[in-house]
Amino acid sequence: MANNRIKHYLFTGILSILPLALTFWIIIKLIKLFSNPGSQIVSFIFKDHIPQYIPELAGFILTLVFIYITGLLISNVFGKRIYSWIEKILLRIPVANIVYRTIKQITSHLSGSDRQAFKKVIFIEYPRKGIWTLSLVTGESKNANGELYYHIFVPTTPNPTSGYFLYISQKDTRATNMSIEEGMKIIISGGMLAPKTNVLDS
Secondary structure, eight states: OHHHHHHHHHHHHHHHHHHHHHHHHHHHHHHHHHHHHHHHHHHHHHTTSSOTHHHHHHHHHHHHHHHHHHHHHHTSHHHHHHHHHHHHHHHTSTTHHHHHHHHHHHHHHHSHHHHTTOOEEEEEEOSSTTOEEEEEEEEEEEOTTOOEEEEEEEEOSSOTTSEEEEEEEGGGEEEOOOOHHHHHHHHHTTTTTOOSOOSTTO
């Protein structure tokens, strides 16, 4: 009995600490990633005449300024042309083009403009009757008889950047009151963040 309690408390402690530890670790890694380019410049200029933490702090600020200026330049016509030219070169390089396309798909999906491409979250019976799959509506159309069809994207778990595109009759779907963000959380988490109730028993 005592051993079971010890295991329970240890397991509970790990589950409680893990999200905090991972969040802290990711933040530290991001700070180091962003501060490294600028800190190298600051260290080269001032050598060993300043405390160790100064280059990292100054480097982080310089890197953020660089990112801001890059975003500012790319937002205008001239900057977009330069970015497009660099992108075309990168897409011609083997292996690098695959990595770039994958990362670009992920970042595009996270951007506000791409999120608006999804209209609503629905359930469909897929891949067979009796099995319900969470899907995202991307558009609508009607057939010759005026029947409404949904254009849907069925994302894979846990990587929602790949999946299947399907046409399905609106009457063969189940509506949900989920937002796009809620639907994506469920898909990426493999259902661990799904609500306790759903519309499938109605």
